[in-house]
Amino acid sequence: MSPVAVVRRRLGEALFHRVAGDEGPRRRERIHSTPGPRWFPHDSAIQRVHGDASMFIGGMRAVMLQSLHPLAMQAVAENSGYRGDLWGRLARTSAFLATTTFATADDAEEAVALVRRIHGHVRGTMPDGTPYSADDPHLLRWVHVAEIDSFLLAHQRYGARPLDQAGRDAYVDQAALVAEKLGADRVPHTEAELRATLDDFRPELHATAEARGAIRWLVRHPDLPRAAMPGYRLIVAAATELLPRWASDELGLPRHPLLERRVVPAVGAGLTRTIRWAMAPPPDLLEAARANSQRS
Numbered sequence: 001m002s003p004v005a006v007v008r009r010r011l012g013e014a015l016f017h018r019v020a021g022d023e024g025p026r027r028r029e030r031i032h033s034t035p036g037p038r039w040f041p042h043d044s045a046i047q048r049v050h051g052d053a054s055m056f057i058g059g060m061r062a063v064m065l066q067s068l069h070p071l072a073m074q075a076v077a078e079n080s081g082y083r084g085d086l087w088g089r090l091a092r093t094s095a096f097l098a099t100t101t102f103a104t105a106d107d108a109e110e111a112v113a114l115v116r117r118i119h120g121h122v123r124g125t126m127p128d129g130t131p132y133s134a135d136d137p138h139l140l141r142w143v144h145v146a147e148i149d150s151f152l153l154a155h156q157r158y159g160a161r162p163l164d165q166a167g168r169d170a171y172v173d174q175a176a177l178v179a180e181k182l183g184a185d186r187v188p189h190t191e192a193e194l195r196a197t198l199d200d201f202r203p204e205l206h207a208t209a210e211a212r213g214a215i216r217w218l219v220r221h222p223d224l225p226r227a228a229m230p231g232y233r234l235i236v237a238a239a240t241e242l243l244p245r246w247a248s249d250e251l252g253l254p255r256h257p258l259l260e261r262r263v264v265p266a267v268g269a270g271l272t273r274t275i276r277w278a279m280a281p282p283p284d285l286l287e288a289a290r291a292n293s294q295r296s
Contacts, residue, residue, distance in 0.1 A: 027095060036104035039178075045163055045171035049155045050101040053275035057268060058154030059093075060239035063218065065146040067211040068247060069204060071132040071139055077210045079122045079134070100178045112181045119183070140184035142204075145197050148175045152191075153242050157265065158272040165191070207250035215251045231271060238268035 040046050049055075067073045099111040122134035132139065152171060156162045163171060168191045176187045188194040207215075219236050222229075240253050241260045248255055 062150035137185035
């Protein structure tokens, strides 16, 4: 094996382990190699978005944006253990996205059922006495739209194959299937509906002290090896640049307009190309995924 191939393999394994956890390799094999019908066809819009390295940036932006709903932030703060188990939470989220996007319909249904069972136990009260529950359809809609808006924006900026208008509408529509199965109501099915839904939520959004503390901790103390921190900082910078200015101001995230115009997009593009190169799945796994999808 050439030195370049060794570097690629080691970097890919390190990245994959960080986002997918110890079970990641076995889960990926099961997801792509198990025959059976899928919710979405091979190379569909949702598979193009969720299978691209731009998800690293989109996922960071999604966490930042989602934290701006006080009820959602309170639920995370009181029930997720994000400070002590940040990477475990990331691995569970990435497993859910991979399963519902690429795995068999049976496995996708099982993943949704598990999340719904967990959500059913997540309840609490805000400091002002307002109750919250993780299975609230309105709150689920917010988490969903903040997530797919972030994934889509990151893909359009940094993805290998950005989507045209029909593809963007298809992505929002396909992602809606998963949200509706989780219990969200009135979810958008087109990009225009997505933009309108985000606008509708704006009066509900502001950064609580808990949100600002969580994002500050996420940005500054991600529990990574020192060698990995420069890449992580670039992901944070690229994600912040994709936020609306009001959102970054609410969270106290610094903005540097000149850098964002001239440096961050180029560096973000280089970073995602490197991640894409390092994490490319083996050819036999790609062929198995393609064959299983075509048999569906």
